[in-house]
Amino acid sequence: MAEVNEQxxxxxxxxxxxxxxxxxxxxxxxxxxxxxxxxxxxxxxEDDAGRDLLQMLGDMRGAETIRFAGNLIARKxxxxxxxxxxxxxxxxxxxxxxxxxxxxxEEGVIRTDGRTILGADDKAGIAAMLEAAHVLREHQLPHGxxxxxxxxxxxxxxxxxxxxxxxxxxxxxxxxxxxxxPPHVVIGASPTEIDFTIKxxxxxxxxxxNPEDGISAIAAAGLGISHVxxxxxxxxxxxxxxxxxxxxxxxxVCDYVEMWGEARSRNEDKLAAQLxxxxxAFAMACEKFGARFEMEEQKIYSGFNLSExxxxxxxxFAGVRKAGMNPELAARGGGSDxxxxxxAGIPSVNLGVGASNDHTSQESVTVQDLVNATKxxxxxxxxxxxRVPAGVRA
Ligand SMILES: [Zn+2]
Numbered sequence: 001m002a003e004v005n006e007q008x009x010x011x012x013x014x015x016x017x018x019x020x021x022x023x024x025x026x027x028x029x030x031x032x033x034x035x036x037x038x039x040x041x042x043x044x045x046e047d048d049a050g051r052d053l054l055q056m057l058g059d060m061r062g063a064e065t066i067r068f069a070g071n072l073i074a075r076k077x078x079x080x081x082x083x084x085x086x087x088x089x090x091x092x093x094x095x096x097x098x099x100x101x102x103x104x105x106e107e108g109v110i111r112t113d114g115r116t117i118l119g120a121d122d123k124a125g126i127a128a129m130l131e132a133a134h135v136l137r138e139h140q141l142p143h144g145x146x147x148x149x150x151x152x153x154x155x156x157x158x159x160x161x162x163x164x165x166x167x168x169x170x171x172x173x174x175x176x177x178x179x180x181x182p183p184h185v186v187i188g189a190s191p192t193e194i195d196f197t198i199k200x201x202x203x204x205x206x207x208x209x210n211p212e213d214g215i216s217a218i219a220a221a222g223l224g225i226s227h228v229x230x231x232x233x234x235x236x237x238x239x240x241x242x243x244x245x246x247x248x249x250x251x252x253v254c255d256y257v258e259m260w261g262e263a264r265s266r267n268e269d270k271l272a273a274q275l276x277x278x279x280x281a282f283a284m285a286c287e288k289f290g291a292r293f294e295m296e297e298q299k300i301y302s303g304f305n306l307s308e309x310x311x312x313x314x315x316x317f318a319g320v321r322k323a324g325m326n327p328e329l330a331a332r333g334g335g336s337d338x339x340x341x342x343x344a345g346i347p348s349v350n351l352g353v354g355a356s357n358d359h360t361s362q363e364s365v366t367v368q369d370l371v372n373a374t375k376x377x378x379x380x381x382x383x384x385x386x387r388v389p390a391g392v393r394a
Contacts, residue, residue, distance in 0.1 A: 001322060001382070002139040004131060004374045010105060010367055012036075013127040017103050017119045023093040023156045024053065027067035030092060033126070033150055034072065040133045042074035042148065049163035050152055071164045074148040076133070082388040083144025086315075087171035087346070088377060089161075089337055090125035090178055091154030095359045111364035120355035120365040125177030126150065127370060128353060132377035142393065143381045147171050151337055154178075158301060161337040166344035173312045174348030175319075175380055176338040181352035183372040184325035186316045187332045188306035188349050190339055191236065191264035192271055194297050198282055200224075200246075201292045204255040214253025215291050217246055221257040224285035224293075228278050237265035238333065239274050266303050266331060301335045304342040312347040315383050322379030323372055351376060 021029040034044045050068035069092070078085070098116040112118050129148055136143055147169060151160030179187045200221050205214025221244065230239050239261070246257030263278070265271035279295055286293045306313050308329060320327035332350065341348040354369025385393070 001375060001378060002135050002141060004135060004371050004378075006367065006371055008134065009127060009131040009370055009374060010110070012130060013110070013123060013370060014103055016123045016126060017098065017101055020097055020099045021093055021119070022097040023153045024050065024066060024068050026050070026069040026092040026152045030069035030072055030150070033092070036130055037072075037074045037133070037148065040130070040137055042076045042133070044072055044074045046070040046072055047164060049160050052163050053153055053159050069152055071152055071160050072150040073168060074150070076146040078144035078146065080142045080144050080385050080388055080393050082392060083385050084172040084387070085145035085147065085170045086173045086175065086380070086384055087147035087149055087169060088129050089149040089151065089174060089176045089341070090129060091122045091151045091160065091337060092126070093153055093155050094119040094121065094123075095155045105367065108367045109364050110367065112361060114361050117359065117361055118355075118363040118365070120353070120363055121180065121358035122154070122178045122353070124353040124355050124365045124370055124373060128177055128373035128377050131374045132381070135374070135378060136381070141378075141382070142385050144384050145170065146381070154337055158335060158337060158340055161340040166341070166346070169346060171346055173315060174338070174341040174346045175316065175377070176336060176341065176348055176350045177353050177373060177377070178336050178338075179332065179350040179352045180355055180358055181330065182354055183323065183352045183369055183376050184320050185328050185330050185352045186313060186320065186349050187338065187351070188310070188313050188329045189266055189331035190303050190335060190350070191266045191333060192268060192303035193262055193264045193300040193335055194271060194275060195260070195262045195300050196275065196278070196295055196297045198259045198261070199294045200257045200282070200286065202253065202255045202289070205253045207251045207253050211253055215255070215289055216253050217257040217291055218254045220282075220285045220289040220291040220293070221246065221259065223288060224282035227281035227284065233274060234270070236267055236331070237263075237270045237274060239263045239278070262300075264333065266305055301339040302343045304339060306347065306349060310347060312349055315380055316349050316351065318383035319376050319380030322382055323375035325372065
């Protein structure tokens, strides 16, 4: 495999983490990427997802001063036309601002001074993709059509990939560079997530004078919750009620409680069973107190479940081996842009870029993992080319 330029890779990574890019403020990193990609021979298109998202959130106030951007789709024409078109994706936004970041490399580990996040999630993924493109060009390596997708607002609920017009993509397979694990771990499964809101309606009354005329929504909520199994239900299923609100004063029987929760599972039947269990728990509790309730559900993203027999996993495994590592297939409990791509019919896996303790000021990434993630991108590109018999490559 062609040499990865470690210094250039680390320098570019450090340059990118110094660009502040919290969700919906990706303008500066998008401009930086456009310039880099164009100099690497990509054609770059930016969509309207940034504006659409602000409009959706009803937050156009000061939109002119919010330095938002759209998703970037960058395309590089292949030199091997029979090779399947593939895409690599990473998100441009970071979970919070890292303004004033001081990042340093010490004994092969890159971290901050502990005052801000590093932003390796997901700039490590972006750095690996850019360095791979650099190596491709430098050594004139053969490759098929490539799409590089850089999304916005991933950290606020996969908004960029959701708003991306997937019909614009030609890729047959997707490789998302955004898993916290080491680069030899291929994430082939992720749950479906359903969020729910439960509203319990009781009846207000004076708590000291005539409490018997009231119906406590808090009492009904409490009984219901005590019959909901929460936390890890099994290996592929979790449930959480994360927010509960209600009541105004100690001397009023509370007439309204609202709860927000979520259920996730890689098994649709188990997911449905959990949600109907929650429904029955509150139905029973409300009946007991004479309260009334409503439960609304909203699908946040669909899960996916790939095996070693799926082509996209095979290609990822071949890439991991070419990068000199032993591949491992794993599942993950969170959602990522990978869920949205799979939902859109592009079989995709999430690949490790080695960022650890992400979303905290202790976040770090090793130089070795950055190099390995780059080799992985190159390895996948090479594996796709190798599927085309040598005699017919053109
Ligand atoms: Zn991420």
